[in-house]
Amino acid sequence: MNDLPCRLAMIVLTFVAAVSEAQAQEASSVPPVVTSQPMDSAGPPAPVKKESKFHRNFFDETDGKLDFSNFMAKGGFFPMPVIITEPAVDGGFGIVAQFITIPKDNPKRVTRRMLGAVKTGNGSYGYGYFQSGSAFGDRVSYKFGVGRGKVTLKAYPEILPSGLEYTNKYDYGALASVRLHLADPRFSLGPLFDFRKLHSRIDLDIEDLPERFSDFERKLQTGALGFGVHFDNRDNAMTPTQGYNIYAEAKFNDSAFGSDRNFQIYDVHGYGFHKFSPDWRLGAKVELDAIRGRYPVYFASSINLRGIEARRYQGETAVSTEVELTRQISPRWALLGFAGLGFTDAGGARIFDDSGAKIAGGAGFRYRIARKLGLDAGIDVAYGPSGAVFYLQFGHAWAFNLD
Template sequence: MSARRRSISFALFGAALGFATIATGPAKGFDFNIFVDPEDNYIDASAFLARGGFIPVPVIITEPAVDGGFGIIGQFVRTPEHPGDQPPRTMIGIAKTGNGSTAGGILRSGNMRDGSVRYKYGFGAADMTMPIFPFGLDQSVDYHNKNLAGFANMRMRLGESDFWTGPRLIYRQTDVSLGEDADLGPVASRVRDQINNLFDSKQYIALGASLHYDTRNNPLSPTDGINGVLRLDFYDDAFGSDADFRVGQGALASFTPFGEDWSLGILSKYKWTNGDNPFFTLPSVDLRGVQSGRYSGDAAYSTEVELRRQFTPRWAGVVFGGYGESFVSHTKLYDAEGDIWAYGAGVRYKLARKIGLDVGLDLAKGPEESIFYIQFGHAWGRDMD
């Protein structure tokens, strides 16, 4: 699945059982006792996950860039041996979108050496149709990307500190072409064919490194602490890459509780590229309420603020707002865009109390449209890694 696109939101088990079931309140009459927390008699997945159970996870694709869609993920999640560690997780899934795109893959993450080493690896394949918005126009142009990809990364704790660092490996083989259009005239058709010939089938291979700082009280749905991530990936023909370029990203998330029931989160991130990179690797503004890839350039900045109110031990509400802008230095495909605002609200339910896992629903409004999201863990989970 595309590492760049925020096209898929997960609803672990909450979607499988139905939010309607959860919303009825205490599950006193529920027959499957393993899914009931004896502490409060509410639906809870902690005991089932602790046994290494298999959960079929519906994939609800709410991204307008691919016209929505649906899929299924088989997910195994284990309770970590040490409190605060990343829960070991294996995911195998497939998905199909409203515009005919398909994707499938496997992802594994876990810990080694008493939690002092964390790792993540995965591979997948996708046949995607995605829009781009060239030259600052409102009209999109579709492109097709047949993509085989794999990645692996590892990070090690530096002594007894809250810093982690380690290497990264990324492999991607792509076959990109612009979409067919029966209304194109002969000249425009020839231009399209020339562009398609430039793309052809290529592979992109990167070696990189990352530095992490992590003091979160929970890696899945934090309400306190800081998570900072700095990544730098080098694509180079010395590694077998068909293009030489660099991709870097810095992200800083901060969570501050105040009072007994309130928490404020702030996420800021900046992604940049340079070199001979293909257009589909260019950064874009990433906010809830903004279509994926809508505002792209050589660099992009996004910041989002989220205020959380805990109403009961299980239920919480969030309101959020964000700002973004894109920057252009050498690409001729995009124009710089600024003053991109988005906002929204959502609801959360603590589905697995013992590991602090929330699921939820968000509705966000951006410059062009409103977008609905189903969240598994925190909405910023992918940026916090």
């Protein structure tokens, strides 16, 4: 998806879905907590203080460190707070109520139902419902979500380089995908669905805007059908250390599907992860996002890198590349450095300027918050064209765009 506004309410839900994917992968392998009883050679076993339920849920039985593995692997109801650090919306906070069903006979056939809401510092908000699961003996997987909300952002068109603040209020946004897994389960393909209704307005009184900017101050309905092809052999859904996730998707907004505008969105993303040794690993990504046709201005593609404000550099085509080197300094702690390069092409419509090369980079740390699930959490500090930005990370920094 190219437009941040419609995803605001959904992003916390899809993120938690990825967490529960890790839960499903490990649910059948979480061992019970074993409490050893020291023996006195001169008598019966010494009494052992019974661990509290809280301690069993939130501390690891092997090293005694803070760890959420046992709590997360239980399934059932799982509330999750979400902290938003994106400067484009002045940060914010969210909460997700997650309900997980994990069959005992097939722990990987997990069904997730999530209800969540977010509120940001610039008055944006969103709430929605997300569900995912599988059918036909795991040959088919599905995801769908619905949400409402209001998002205030800035666009930077060619004629207003200082920025144009606008607000999109969504009556609804509905997204869905269905994927058939082939004989080789690493490959999958299937249709995509994307329907929205919104009202957009400019937050300043500006006269004599070009006709292309009539996208603002009006209601808009979009309807798109599309198709995606995916490859995924990562070793972990949330904090991968080995493998690849590559996919290509195309969506076609057309009047035949109820859209007021005819335009097309194309995304080709590739992510790779490689271990050089138990202590060193490398990650790399390439994202190509493009939009064509009579697209609304605020749907334009944009650079997506740590250190660059969301939606700051837009165009008809955007390329974002990043590499990340991680050093594991202990079983729990890791340090990492990253650097990225992105650019946009304004295209024939000339709504935006070509961005030129935009470089950003930084460093961060990770703590293995769920050892049995291979799940990390931490903080990144990145520096880009507009200065320093920090991010709270739960799972990999690219987790939002991974399958």
